[in-house]
Amino acid sequence: MLKDLTKNERILALCLAILVALLGLFLAAAGQDTLLGSHGWIILLFGLILTFAVVGTMTYQGPTPEQLADRHKEYYDTPTKAGIVLAMIWAIFGFFVGDWVAWQLAYPDLNLDQAWSSFGRLRPAHTMGVIFGFGGNALIATSFHVVQRTSRARLPDQLSPWVVLAGYNLFCILAVTGYLIGITQSKEYAEPEWYADILLTVVWVLYFILYLRTLARRAEPHIYVANWYYLAFILVVAMLHIVNNLAVPISLSHAKSYSLFAGVQDAMTQWWYGHNAVAFFLTAGFLGMMYYFLPVKAQRPIYSYRMSIVSFWGITFLYMWAGSHHLHYTALPDWVQTLGMSFSIMLLVPSWASAANALLTLNGAWHRVRDDAALRFMMVAAVFYGISTFEGSFMAIRPVNSLSHYTDWTVGHVHAGALGWVAFITFGAIYTLVPWLWKRQGMYSSRLVEVHFWLGLAGTVVYVMAMWNSGIIQGLMWRTYDEFGTLEYSFVESLEAMHAYYVARAIGGLFFLVGGIIGFYNIYKTISASGAETMADDQPIATAPAAE
Amino acid sequence: MLDRHKKVERHSLAFVIMIIVVASIGGLFEIAPLFTIDKTVEDVEGVRPYTPLELAGRNIYIREGCYACHSQMIRTLRDEVERYGPYSLAAESQYDHPMLWGSKRTGPDLARVGGKYSDAWHVAHFIRPRDVVPQSNMPSYAFLLERRADLRDMDLHLAALKATGVPYSEAQIEAANLDALGQADPDSEAAEGVLERYGEDIAIRDFALDGRNVSEMDALVAYLQMLGTLVDWDTFQPGGKELE
Numbered sequence: 001m002l003k004d005l006t007k008n009e010r011i012l013a014l015c016l017a018i019l020v021a022l023l024g025l026f027l028a029a030a031g032q033d034t035l036l037g038s039h040g041w042i043i044l045l046f047g048l049i050l051t052f053a054v055v056g057t058m059t060y061q062g063p064t065p066e067q068l069a070d071r072h073k074e075y076y077d078t079p080t081k082a083g084i085v086l087a088m089i090w091a092i093f094g095f096f097v098g099d100w101v102a103w104q105l106a107y108p109d110l111n112l113d114q115a116w117s118s119f120g121r122l123r124p125a126h127t128m129g130v131i132f133g134f135g136g137n138a139l140i141a142t143s144f145h146v147v148q149r150t151s152r153a154r155l156p157d158q159l160s161p162w163v164v165l166a167g168y169n170l171f172c173i174l175a176v177t178g179y180l181i182g183i184t185q186s187k188e189y190a191e192p193e194w195y196a197d198i199l200l201t202v203v204w205v206l207y208f209i210l211y212l213r214t215l216a217r218r219a220e221p222h223i224y225v226a227n228w229y230y231l232a233f234i235l236v237v238a239m240l241h242i243v244n245n246l247a248v249p250i251s252l253s254h255a256k257s258y259s260l261f262a263g264v265q266d267a268m269t270q271w272w273y274g275h276n277a278v279a280f281f282l283t284a285g286f287l288g289m290m291y292y293f294l295p296v297k298a299q300r301p302i303y304s305y306r307m308s309i310v311s312f313w314g315i316t317f318l319y320m321w322a323g324s325h326h327l328h329y330t331a332l333p334d335w336v337q338t339l340g341m342s343f344s345i346m347l348l349v350p351s352w353a354s355a356a357n358a359l360l361t362l363n364g365a366w367h368r369v370r371d372d373a374a375l376r377f378m379m380v381a382a383v384f385y386g387i388s389t390f391e392g393s394f395m396a397i398r399p400v401n402s403l404s405h406y407t408d409w410t411v412g413h414v415h416a417g418a419l420g421w422v423a424f425i426t427f428g429a430i431y432t433l434v435p436w437l438w439k440r441q442g443m444y445s446s447r448l449v450e451v452h453f454w455l456g457l458a459g460t461v462v463y464v465m466a467m468w469n470s471g472i473i474q475g476l477m478w479r480t481y482d483e484f485g486t487l488e489y490s491f492v493e494s495l496e497a498m499h500a501y502y503v504a505r506a507i508g509g510l511f512f513l514v515g516g517i518i519g520f521y522n523i524y525k526t527i528s529a530s531g532a533e534t535m536a537d538d539q540p541i542a543t544a545p546a547a548e
Numbered sequence: 549m550l551d552r553h554k555k556v557e558r559h560s561l562a563f564v565i566m567i568i569v570v571a572s573i574g575g576l577f578e579i580a581p582l583f584t585i586d587k588t589v590e591d592v593e594g595v596r597p598y599t600p601l602e603l604a605g606r607n608i609y610i611r612e613g614c615y616a617c618h619s620q621m622i623r624t625l626r627d628e629v630e631r632y633g634p635y636s637l638a639a640e641s642q643y644d645h646p647m648l649w650g651s652k653r654t655g656p657d658l659a660r661v662g663g664k665y666s667d668a669w670h671v672a673h674f675i676r677p678r679d680v681v682p683q684s685n686m687p688s689y690a691f692l693l694e695r696r697a698d699l700r701d702m703d704l705h706l707a708a709l710k711a712t713g714v715p716y717s718e719a720q721i722e723a724a725n726l727d728a729l730g731q732a733d734p735d736s737e738a739a740e741g742v743l744e745r746y747g748e749d750i751a752i753r754d755f756a757l758d759g760r761n762v763s764e765m766d767a768l769v770a771y772l773q774m775l776g777t778l779v780d781w782d783t784f785q786p787g788g789k790e791l792e
Contacts, residue, residue, distance in 0.1 A: 033700075105654065108678075108685040118687040120613025182611040187646055215560045223557045228567075235564060236571045243575075248711045250704040256607070258708045263641035264589055265582045267649050272575055280571075309553050316567060320574025329623035330649060331638035333588055336578050343574070402625055406653040479627040487630055491656040496683045 001078050001162070002054060007062040009159040014054045016163065020170075021047025027195065030253035035183050039174055039195070039255065046170050073541055075148045077437050079161035083141025084430055084437075085527075086169060088520050090133025091423075093176075095513040097126040102506035106499060116180040124179045124191045130418065131189060131281065133172045138426045139285040140164060140207070143230045145433060146292045147211060150227055151218030152542040160210040167203035171196055183255045187270050189277050190244050194257045197245040204238050219542030225308045229288030232316055236280040244273035264332055271326040279319035282417065283385075286425050287315075287354055293429040294378045295361055298368055303360035307353045314350025318343050325396035328405060337398065344396030351389035358382035373449040377428030380457060384420025388413060403475040408498070412467025419460040419512060427452065427519060434526050444525035452515045452522070459511030462504060470501035592639035594778045597714045598771075599746050600702040600728035601762070605771025607705075608697075608764050609648070612689065619650030620659040620775065633660035634781055643714050655686060660776030667755050670769045692764040693756060699728040699767075720745050732756075732766040 005013060024047050028040025063071065101122045104110045111118050144161055148154060155161055175192040178184060184191040192200070211234060215223060247257035261269050295302050302308060324332060324340030359382050362369055369379050391413050395404050404410060431449055435442050443449055477494040481487060556562050582588050598606060609615070622628050624635045636659050641647045650657075665673075672679060675693065677686040702724035710716045720727070723741055730738025731752050739752045751773060756765035 104687070105685055108687060111687045113688055113690075115612075115691055118612065118689075120616050120687070123613060123616045179613070184610060184613065185646065186610040186613070186615055186648065188651065212560055212564070221558050222554070223560060223563060228557070228563065231560075231564065232567050232571070235567050239568070239571065248708045250701065250708040254701065254704065256705070258705075258712055259646035260712050262643060262645045262712065262714075263647050264638045265579070266645065266647045267641075268579055268582055270646065272579060306550060309550070313570060317570045317573065320571050321578060322574075324578060326651065327649075329625055330621050331636050331641070333582070333585075336582070339578060402623070405623075406619055406651070406657075410652065478631070479625075481627075487627060491631070492681055492683045495654070495685065 001082065002057045003060055003062075004076070004078055005057075005062070005158045005162075006068070009157065010054055010057060010062070013159055013162070014051065014058070017047055017050035017054055019047070021051055023047070031255065034254050035178075035181055036195075036253060036255040038181060039178065039183070042173065042177060043170070046173070050166065072154055074154065075145075075541060076155045076158060076161070077145065077148075079155075079165055080141045080145045080433070081437050083137050083144065083165055084433065084523075086165070087134050087137035087141060087426070087430070088516075088523060090129055090137060090172065091516050092513075092520055094126055094129030094134050095509070095516050097122055097129055099506060099509035099513050101126055102502065102509045106502035106506055115182070121179050121182070124184060124188075125176045127189060128172065128175045128179070128191070130423075131277075132175065133169075135282065135285075135422055135426070136168060136172070137165075138430070139230075139233065139281075139289070140168060142289050142293075142429055142433070143211065143233075143285075145437075146224075146226050146288065147214045147230065148541075150220065150224035150292065151215060152220055152540070153214060153217035154541065155210065156213040156217060160206060160213075164203055164207045164210060167199060167206070171200045171203065174199070178255070185245075185247070185257065185259065187244065187259070188274055190241070190270070190273055193255045194245070194247055194249045195255070197241070197247075201238070201242060204234065204241065208234050208238065224292075225302065225305075225312070226288045226292040228312050229284045229291060232312070233280050233285035233288060236276060236284070236316075236320075240273045240276050240280070244269055267327055267330070268324060268332060268336065272320070272323040275323035275326060276319055278417070279315065279322075282422050283319075284315065286381075286422050289429050290358055290378065290382065290425050293425075293432050294358055294375070294382070297372070297375045297378065297428070297432050298362055298365035300361050300363070300365050303357050303363070307357045311350035311353035311357065314353070315347070318347045318350065322347055322396065325401065326405075328398050328401040341396050341398055345393050348389060348393040351393075352386060355382050355386035355389070358385075373446065373453045374428050374431035374443075377424045377431065377453060377456075380453075381421050381424035381428060384416055384424065384460070388417040388421060391416065403479070404471060407471040407474040408467045408501070409471025409475065412464045412471055415467065416460070416464045419456070419463065423512075424456065424460075427456070430519075430523070434523055438527050440526055440529060444522050444529060448518050448522040452519045455511045455515035455518070459508045459513075459515060462508030462511065464508075466501040466504035466508060470498045470505075473497055473501075589638040589642050592637055592779055592784070594780055595639045595642060596747070596778060597643045597709070597716055598774075599731055599742060599750060600699070600706065600724040601697075601731040601767055602771045602774055603705060603709075604697050604699055604702065604728055605764075605767035605769070606648075608692070608768045609771060614658075615648045615650045617652060617654035617686075618656065618658045619653050620647075620657065621649035622657055622659050628657070632657045633776065634779075634784075636776075637779065640776070640779065643709075645709060645712050645714070655684075658772065658775055662773045662775040662777040667753070667757055667769055667773065670772060671756055671758075671765060674765060674768070689768075692768060693758065695764045697728075697762050697764045697767045699725055699762060701725070702728045717745070728767075729762055731770060732762040 021044050024040050024044030028037050031037035031040055101119050104119050174196040183193050246260040249257040321343035322340055324336045325344045328337050369375050474494050477489045622632045622636045629635055674689040676688055677684040703721050706716045706721045706724045726738045727742045730736055730742045734752045755769035756763050
């Protein structure tokens, strides 16, 4: 991998690796009495590993001028490959932790009675592992692939994609290890502390610049739809991340900081972030993935260009208003709640336009959906996208929310989106990409892709059904009155009623985890299969970077 | 419209600027006014910043991820008010950096848990939740009793909070480390200082009931026992929001 870098790039990489190691050393020294110190050591170790890796290739002369000239005729796919493998590793980790905490809710003694392994610390490790570790790496990897193919241009250099990948994964490692040892801001899906947030900001700016530089090299006059979504994902996530994480650290030698905002304003900022992390991380980014891989795999053009435009700008505009539907009937002013509800309902229009655009694209290719599990993953993803966006708009209606809020219904809703939509579109894209990138005829075993598909689908359906039932029962029990006008059930009675559903949910999760492991095995076997076959690249690169 | 869009999608920077503008509007309309409209958070008598020990307890609550299963926000709904007490006021979390309203109730809401159970109940419950509530699925937090609370830098904590706008006095910041110890040690001189700096209503006792000072259990119980107790409901006048 590092041998792809030119001599100058390797020198720069070495400087960066040493800088990371030094920063780690500084934090380890400054935080020797506090939790920050342990993160300092992790950063130092990470920096040292990178340093040694780069040093090991320093004697290598680098590509000759001829090789360099040749290189511009091909795409730079090694970072994409690495990103896919990283995404799968995080997937297994995230699914495992998720299923473990699911079993803990049914059988609390499974928590091993350790501080690090209690539900409260593992839960953010699960969400961070799946959303940022699995989802984020998959988005970064596929975005590198898609932006090169749709621009018919190679990434502008070899170093930046590696910096983005390495920095991003360091952030994920800091996040997850932080929760286990007790470092957290407690803001949902934004739990990492100030120094990790600064790291992510730097990485994200580099990612954005890399993306724009690649687009600037494009040989196609138009920027393809998939790139609009990836761009929105990169830009808006940056905006959300920076504003929601504004905080005052208590000192440079402590991990702890205090959020700049308090109470009502903090709640609104947090859910403006939280809901739009769903919108721009888990929706826009993955729509970008869908808009490229689904039509390519179905060998059909996108059904409607007009629908693409309307739904893109609809999603970009409307989602940003919807966050306050997480705060119905709270101390947040009514006018904000009403705005949040109204925009959430309007949001159904662009959401369903996207889902319909995807499904209508499949017209004429339904035989491929039947025969090809990779495409079927993507088809089911579009269906779940439609289902969960409808459910989301529905749950944003205040009286519905009075029942659903605080219950497992929300958890079920999130997982309909996260498992059915996000994970399914990702697996579809990965099963499409792996044979292309490693130049294989197909996956090692298409039967195992089928097994993964059906396990994943069964797991998702069992999970979501269990949570619908438990959530609605819970919500109803909390508000049931007896004939004397007093509350019928104590809280703990509602908890007892959940047990069977918690077991069912954990079984659904187990299906999903096993599916993921099978997928990992299949991908591993595909990559390591001997006798690579050369296959024609999917999209020819432009021979000379064309002017616009 | 389509023709115009065709022009925009040929220019990456124009596209970037359009995304930023279109995506900023919602936040500007919904969040910015919350900082400028005074009625968003009405002043309520009794609301005060946390004492250093309560703050340390709150940080343990955050560290353990308690918010993942417990909300601290009673909604304006009849059943919630009857189950948990008066609905939560904006002012009650005005010094909460960050807020801990939560989003999921695997366990009950804790906005008004203060005073609902004895210290002994809390300690027993943390050690083995199922000893007290047999059906509970809460993890054990027995280790809190064994760990000394880290109260060495409470002055830094208070100073950072002051920087975000919490009205701690210089005296409170200066004495924070000592005050944190004093609140869990009723017979000490430091206890006097807590009352002096935070008011006569502050609860000062050995919260963990173990005769030792000061464990993480002391801090967390001190925090839980003050939750939702600051407003006097006999004299409180609702400022407009009505029960639905």
